[in-house]
Amino acid sequence: DTAVSQTPKYLVTQMGNDKSIKCEQNLGHDTMYWYKQDSKKFLKIMFSYNNKELIINETVPNRFSPKSPDKAHLNLHINSLELGDSAVYFCASSPPRAETQYFGPGTRLLVL
């Protein structure tokens, strides 16, 4: 009965590979987010979707492409992975226009 779930929890891959991270929420929320947390724990918003529509797209390389097949899912696909992409990626969700966000457990990505 996990509210916001992410898969995989850990991802180790080589530079240049393409990988995807999946996120699902069963809270009935309309809005979903992707955040990146760097090695110093700094959190930065990457994308936000509302009801499958992209509403926030921060300055993120276009190697990162979010996809929302339905409002309960927001996946993150990363092409041509680079060393600097190593981080923890968090998915979150919230009710529409609400401020409290609910976070998933994170996906720890290590690019070698």
Next chain:
Amino acid sequence: GNSVTQMEGPVTLSEEAFLTINCTYTATGYPSLFWYVQYPGEGLQLLLKATKADDKGSNKGFEATYRKETTSFHLEKGSVQVSDSAVYFCALSVPGGYSTLTFGKGTMLLVSP
């Protein structure tokens, strides 16, 4: 723009000590303020929030008061436990439209027995 500044960590305390983690903000509107906590290996959880000036958010013995005059939202706890060891994030959200959270850089708290 919006920004949040937190005291740098780590903050190291003995069990039962008093905790204060400072947080100040700048915002282009009337923000709501939050404290999130991240336990080791886990995602962020909302700890408490306040939506208007002089509101006090509280949860699990933690408190923070929204001070508009000093643009601050300091986190306090009277007696910390080892289980409080975590990273604490101060954040703000400006209402209206599709708001997002702006986080501070996080403060690690280490509590020893």
